[in-house]
Amino acid sequence: DAGITQSPRYKITETGRQVTLMCHQTWSHSYMFWYRQDLGHGLRLIYYSAAADITDKGEVPDGYVVSRSKTENFPLTLESATRSQTSVYFCASSEFLGLAGGHEQFFGPGTRLTVL
Amino acid sequence: AQKVTQAQTEISVVEKEDVTLDCVYETRDTTYYLFWYKQPPSGELVFLIRRNSFDEQNEISGRYSWNFQKSTSSFNFTITASQVVDSAVYFCALSEYNNNDMRFGAGTRLTVKP
Numbered sequence: 686d687a688g689i690t691q692s693p694r695y696k697i698t699e700t701g702r703q704v705t706l707m708c709h710q711t712w713s714h715s716y717m718f719w720y721r722q723d724l725g726h727g728l729r730l731i732y733y734s735a736a737a738d739i740t741d742k743g744e745v746p747d748g749y750v751v752s753r754s755k756t757e758n759f760p761l762t763l764e765s766a767t768r769s770q771t772s773v774y775f776c777a778s779s780e781f782l783g784l785a786g787g788h789e790q791f792f793g794p795g796t797r798l799t800v801l
Numbered sequence: 802a803q804k805v806t807q808a809q810t811e812i813s814v815v816e817k818e819d820v821t822l823d824c825v826y827e828t829r830d831t832t833y834y835l836f837w838y839k840q841p842p843s844g845e846l847v848f849l850i851r852r853n854s855f856d857e858q859n860e861i862s863g864r865y866s867w868n869f870q871k872s873t874s875s876f877n878f879t880i881t882a883s884q885v886v887d888s889a890v891y892f893c894a895l896s897e898y899n900n901n902d903m904r905f906g907a908g909t910r911l912t913v914k915p
Contacts, residue, residue, distance in 0.1 A: 716901065718901075718903070720905075725907055726907060727805075727807075727892055727905035727906050727907045727908050728846075728892065728894075728905040729905070730902050730903060730904075733901050733902070735901065741901070743902055744802075744902060744904075773844070775846065784832065784853075784898065785853055785856075786834075786851070786853070787833075787834035787851065787853060787896055787898065788834070788896055788901070788903070789836075789848060789851055790836075790848070790903065791848065792838075792845065792846040794844070794845050795844055795845070795846075
């Protein structure tokens with residue numbers, strides 16, 4: 686199906702475990718993003734990627750690792766999960782539409798992660 | 802860094818009332834983009850509108866309208882004749898031309914009662 690998908694949709698894990706959240710888009714958008722959503726904070730950018738093999742930190746990158754070997758995939762890894770990483774994670778993709786348009790980001794359905 | 806403030810945490814209205822959601826932003830860039838997203842109870846994020854910094858025309862789309870005022874750094878969103886289906890969390894967001902870091906406000910939870 687066309688669009689942007691995330692897997693798993695729900696995940697429960699334990700403190701200290703490694704967890705990888707997957708994101709896949711079929712639009713061939715150059716840009717991909719990972720956000721976390723927490724009450725009172727809205728969405729905060731964790732990492733983004735402008736193209737395959739190009740990634741950069743966002744507002745809250747600590748404790749997370751990303752990679753982008755293929756344009757369509759952008760996995761997010763929590764190397765050693767902590768309770769403070771319990772959150773809803775959203776992946777997004779976009780193309781840069783130029784000076785007039787900027788980015789219009791399209792979001793995946795989200796992954797609800799609970800770290801016990 | 803850029804910043805977005807949505808001072809209204811929660812708003813409750815009765816169906817058919819008009820409601821305005823406030824958004825105030827801060828940026829040092831002269832070229833930037835403002836967005837509104839809707840997050841219904843099902844959890845997905847739905848894009849509503851994008852506005853760039855050099856287009857201050859207000860926009861109307863059905864019952865939705867947006868008022869962009871650079872002089873007050875505001876990008877407010879009005880729903881006319883609200884409906885129960887408008888109940889959601891609404892996010893205002895800002896991105897700068899030279900920065901891919903989109904900043905979101907904390908969101909406003911709108912409840913429309915029948």
